[in-house]
Amino acid sequence: MPVIGESREVRGFWLAEAVWVTHSAGVARAVAEWMTDGRPGMDVHECDLYRFEDAQRSPAYVTERGQRNFVEVYDVIHPLQPMEQPRPLRVSPFHVRQRELGGYFLEAAGWERPHWYEANAPLAESVELPPRDAWSARYWSPIAAAEARATRERVALYDMTPLKRLAVSGPGALDFLQRMTTNQLAKKPGAVTYTLLLDETGGIRSDLTVARLSEHHFQVGANGGLDLDWLLRHAPDDVHIADITPGTCCVGVWGPLARELVQPLTHDDFSHEAFGYFKARQTHIGHVPVTAMRLSYVGELGWELYTTADLGLRLWDTLWEAGQRHGVIAAGRSAFNSLRLEKGYRAWGHDMTTEHDPYEAGVGFAVRMNKGDFIGRAALEGRSEETAARRLTCLTLDDPAAVVMGKEPVYADGVPAGYVTSASYGYTVGRTVAYAWLPAAAAVPGTAVHIEYFGEKVPATVVAEPLFDPRMARIRR
Template identity: 30%
Template structure:
């Protein structure tokens, strides 16, 4: 067995399918001195016992792109390496047993068409034709993807490892990474042990592909990688006479999947209440190990399966298997450059979809490492979405009980996690609960999404049609449009940038102009070199040397990391101030009247025009009033230190009682912002959406000296737009839009909605989405006829490039 070298360009820790994929793809890009360290034997953690289902369709376009790439890669690996991957396109069927699941899978089929995945909605009878052993008595709908496949997980990993070796990578088994040499925000060396031998590899990069050890390896590397192992169960039958090749079958309403292989049936489960494993650490000698059987836990799944496929009741069980797999807090895997370090990368936590994800994830990470920037938007899986507290072991243990089962749960709109809740609370949390708030969770923050009224239960009742809060949100929406509403924005990120170079630094790192008077608020974006949008923020000048950057709650860490990584020699200090201040948004035509009742300060246009902030007295306390809006109405965001937050809340509620002040939630904010055409970061605007094609060219300065993305802005200005962000409203007021519904232009699918919500003032469901327009005028784009496909049905839509609600923003500036 060869020993590791003394130096390498990159050290990859972990020899499962993803570690092998990263090594394969880096060498394919020409990287030399690639070293992979595997503590035991390749595939010996989770990969060896994976089911090997290889589906194409994921929840977003780019995740689907990566899954499709995996299929294409595995199809050609055998010819390249001589290792049989067992990959074959057998197709897959998902069946629904309820009307709610029928709606879900039909919406998924529409999404598949938008993403370019071949898909067919099939009737229960057609399901039986393709899967003749099934009891279809209660099947309501099926969806068939003919190009889905299955493969041999271990051999796929070994083929990737061989491909990497053929291009010069060293893949070393029985070699454990035991520690690191750290220099500030970089790892400069990895210590290793192989038998009695030890040593250190000096390196430029480290990649954590540790699988269920990823959390532990992450800690060794000085990074937070939240994941937890859970027990995962399946059985394999004895050979069944006459059984021929079948599609992969998923019956999510029974938490089950079926795979035919070599005349046997593998039946697997994603049960609603999972069993976390190894909370106190994975045994040091774990290698190709199985966990103890728990037939009582699996028995309800098997009982349903025997009803669904009666021949299972006659078949003997050859194998009852229980093996561990890792799950993340949000059921999305971890990929990318870790926020805490500048040369530590991660690809781990694949939530039982590691085989179908590994090819694409390895390709994307390798391109990111090679180019120094993401090849396309990877926000769904970017490790920087994880908050520091999510590495807490108690939190991970509690959340993992739920996340495994969520893979097959009904994916209702607005579905909230049940476990590991209540970690982060705003200063107004109890005040809101006492008044009927129904909380949702984002990045650990408990946020009021809507308010129950009277005797109504303060909890969600999920469905795909109008949910139990629909009329509540309409009332909140109407209050903001016609009177005055108040909602809690404390969870939004607040990053203080301070120092003698603060103005120059922000003028370099962001697209707006920050050479402005104290009190000025600038809406703008952080851009990458392609003028893609890395962050969507407001920046307020607090003093000559200090600014406040306000970001979405979910991206505070990512946005602060972006600032840190571009700080260079600028003399600035960057500090997270999110928890220091509570924020109450006071919005609506009567907002000025309410504030004037509780404060002696002047809120007139002359004293406090739109886009400015002022220090104010409020009640007996002090605050800062920012005149901005995300709902398209006259309004202010009131920033108050957390010690005075309760007092300010009570003062506003008391003063607003006679005015009909209405408490509102995040759902209202979404319905109002979509009427106004305001973009939502992570959905409507991402790192691969050009700021000008997103319709945000006004927020970046074309004539400002050098800033990140400026050249790409000017190029786009010269060459013209290839895409335009368009706002849509359905002409039928009944259907609902959420996201990813196909956009049809003159009968052809040209894109999909990046976000959707109901426009209560305008009287219909609304969405935003990009439409190709290369060489076309605005008039040509709008002259077309548009439809949106909702669960397989085309619905006519009106289109606009200007906001359909208050296009000139006259209501905002009164």
């Protein structure tokens, strides 16, 4: 994709580079709007100048990827197809163990990310799944189903290291984050808050998980380099922002046995009463100092455990050893994506972008209009879930054997009405789960629609969300 945007260091200096014929008119329009109106009229995050990681800016990387681009630019690329070179580039401290477990790695932002582990193949022998077509069977394994099941029934370790982490600190940090995001962050240290970055028109720039670790120190779970850029552009002098992703790591310990696994490893009380949902604390797991956050993207009890990169392997080994008696497994992104869709957790950049407001996207719960001013607040005045003309909608495919991948068109009453944003087989619910943008009139549970997949019209039905554990009984206990 092209490289467009305004330099942060040299304001007024604009780039519109790496533009192919197919992008030309769209880039021209987006840049013209961006320069004159302050924002491009469509979501261009995949073209943004600041989307690259440091590791993607070396001359060697640019040369290698640039050459490859000429080969692939008009190919049909599978949605999960990773870059082939240069790999491996970025690896988490757990990488050596992941390889021992037969991790099948795909790549994102330069990181090697396990999608499943061949070591779990014996667990997949008892899993019954309908056969897949050749396209959707690429970069997929039935082992993901076994990993999803083990997460729902026992406990699994997920490598969350590649998720962007920022440290935001200084005397002005709270006021700054309050002004930048939608939710109420003025809470006691130890609180974690799900909140949104909006642009001036109320479009969703990102969703963040903000942990207040002390009065003037916040750890922000972000979506990527664009969040860092947006915060740096707005930060006052008394706020310091650092990307701590490369020097730290994170394991998600999730599943009904997560507490049995973690509690014996720490002197702190990890009971529900002492360590509530959406709370953070600094503690130790064995020899390893960690920041523990009680969050879960997979809809099961558990913690994200953060530490520095040097101690990551020790943390993994400590959890792995203690987990043996509970049947712990390592689980990959493929199971993760299935579990998060069953739970209805949105993925920014896929399910929602700057083209959508929080109410349409189903994340209006993260907006506190009465907390004081924040970027995008004025644009949201008068809007609500009720006024939304379109909605991010949960669908399930009627045929348990049918599969879609994401980005397919959705037809309501036989006419194109929207598109799929994310999709995965829901191994717990036994059919494919797809999120899609639909007009509000069609986004009513029970409505029959079709998704077009390779020319076939696949029947699907609008369903109430989330599909799994809507009362949060599995997480809040």
